Amino acid sequence: xxxxxxxxxxxxxxxxxxxxSRKGYWLNQFCMSLMKATNRERFKRDQRAYLDxxxxxxxxKQAVIDMDLNRAMALGGNIYFLAKIGATHGLSFQQMAGSMxxxxxxxxxxxxxxxxxxxxxxxxxxxxxTAQPHHxxxxxxxxxxx
Amino acid sequence: MAxxxxxxxxxxxxxxxxxxxxxKTQEPYxxxxxxxxxxxxxxxxxxxxxxIFLVYNDHATAFSLDMIPTFAIGxxxxxxxxxxxxxxxxxxxxxxxxxxASHIAHSVIQQDFDLTIVNKMEVDHGLTVPxxxxxxxxxxxxxxxxxxxxxxxxxxxxxxxxxxxxxxxxRKAVESYDEDLNVHIWGTGGMSHQLQGARAGLINREWDNxxxxxxxxDPAACAKTPHIDYVREAGSEGVELVMWxxxxxxxxxxxxxxxxxxxxxxxxxxxxxxxxxxxxILQDV
Numbered sequence: 001x002x003x004x005x006x007x008x009x010x011x012x013x014x015x016x017x018x019x020x021s022r023k024g025y026w027l028n029q030f031c032m033s034l035m036k037a038t039n040r041e042r043f044k045r046d047q048r049a050y051l052d053x054x055x056x057x058x059x060x061k062q063a064v065i066d067m068d069l070n071r072a073m074a075l076g077g078n079i080y081f082l083a084k085i086g087a088t089h090g091l092s093f094q095q096m097a098g099s100m101x102x103x104x105x106x107x108x109x110x111x112x113x114x115x116x117x118x119x120x121x122x123x124x125x126x127x128x129x130t131a132q133p134h135h136x137x138x139x140x141x142x143x144x145x146x
Numbered sequence: 147m148a149x150x151x152x153x154x155x156x157x158x159x160x161x162x163x164x165x166x167x168x169x170k171t172q173e174p175y176x177x178x179x180x181x182x183x184x185x186x187x188x189x190x191x192x193x194x195x196x197x198i199f200l201v202y203n204d205h206a207t208a209f210s211l212d213m214i215p216t217f218a219i220g221x222x223x224x225x226x227x228x229x230x231x232x233x234x235x236x237x238x239x240x241x242x243x244x245x246x247a248s249h250i251a252h253s254v255i256q257q258d259f260d261l262t263i264v265n266k267m268e269v270d271h272g273l274t275v276p277x278x279x280x281x282x283x284x285x286x287x288x289x290x291x292x293x294x295x296x297x298x299x300x301x302x303x304x305x306x307x308x309x310x311x312x313x314x315x316x317r318k319a320v321e322s323y324d325e326d327l328n329v330h331i332w333g334t335g336g337m338s339h340q341l342q343g344a345r346a347g348l349i350n351r352e353w354d355n356x357x358x359x360x361x362x363x364d365p366a367a368c369a370k371t372p373h374i375d376y377v378r379e380a381g382s383e384g385v386e387l388v389m390w391x392x393x394x395x396x397x398x399x400x401x402x403x404x405x406x407x408x409x410x411x412x413x414x415x416x417x418x419x420x421x422x423x424x425x426x427i428l429q430d431v
Binding site: 011014034078080081087088096111135 | 164206207210228233300338340341343346353374416417
């Protein structure tokens with residue numbers, strides 16, 4: 001019988017459950033290794049060589065190198081683990097979260113100062129809020145070429 | 147006899163810790179937030195507990211994917227602030243209360259809550275940021291702290307109802323401890339925030355405040371809030387709020403003495419980095 005997963009109809013949201021966790025085990029354990037300063041230095045010196053020490057998929061390694069956090073999450077990463085990559089690069093949580101929206105750092109910061117993203121239109125996939133698939137990427141990036 | 151006399155609720159945003167550690171608390175961005183805790187710091191001095199039972203979640207610090215305990219109680223003599231990726235926070239080490247912690251573990255397990263007992267554990271911003279907000283920057287924390295870590299990282303996380311019932315069990319456990327100790331219980335995390343994906347930055351001021359009203363006045367009903375409501379309305383990380391219900395369930399009005407607590411302080415602020423900050427102090431009358 002299928003498990004009860006009522007959280008799969010929320011736009012722009014991946015819930016880290018046991019299935020995601022199994023997919024992302026090595027990706028997330030690699031992130032844990034960055035809690036040691038010596039490992040952070042080794043990783044920064046040669047990211048590819050450091051990643052090749054871990055039994056991660058090629059897609060996972062590439063997502064790390066590209067700092068594509070949306071991709072990393074889709075491949076089983078969890079944000080609290082991935083945050084350690086950001087910390088290694090000197091990025092704040094706000095910079096990391098903002099990078100997943102397509103907005104520039106300034107645009108995202110301004111949105112937060114104005115009270116954050118509204119939940120209206122963003123509760124269920126198929127509505128018309130800012131987090132819906134047809135509004136990506138957000139900010140200036142989404143207006144280019146229109 | 148030991149007693150729980152007050153509960154404190156607060157968000158534990160890592161950027162707040164960084165603002166304190168880098169001396170930015172008076173900057174225009176941060177000043178309104180720290181202003182909201184001025185009352186609380188004085189209240190802590192005037193109502194100093196003997197022990198703080200601090201409910202928080204570990205953010206992939208002590209617990210990697212190797213082990214994921216749903217409820218973990220820290221029974222060690224001390225807990226060192228962890229290096230979460232940018233060096234450890236320059237805050238005092240946390241002194242535990244192994245005797246009371248072991249007593250609570252024993253009692254709560256006998257009440258059918260299967261706790262994981264942790265004799266060695268580093269603690270992250272989830273625990274140290276609330277201490278900084280409530281105590282400022284002392285050379286040592288004002289009293290021993292029992293860390294109580296709840297899994298809210300990997301789904302499914304415990305339900306609000308489970309957390310509320312656990313709070314009741316913790317109250318019974320504390321009251322069966324012989325020594326006269328004044329214990330405060332803190333629930334931390336939340337309020338609305340989402341740190342991931344195209345929906346990152348979600349804040350829901352109305353929902354947060356309605357939830358707070360309910361948590362204060364009708365916590366038994368609040369405990370029935372399903373996970374999906376937290377995620378949909380308050381963001382994927384808003385589910386941390388279930389931890390507040392552990393502290394709420396441990397208050398004396400829940401144990402059959404209605405009207406016996408009062409709200410000493412309530413504060414709400416947006417934003418701290420990606421997060422809506424909520425803060426509450428409930429105390430016995």
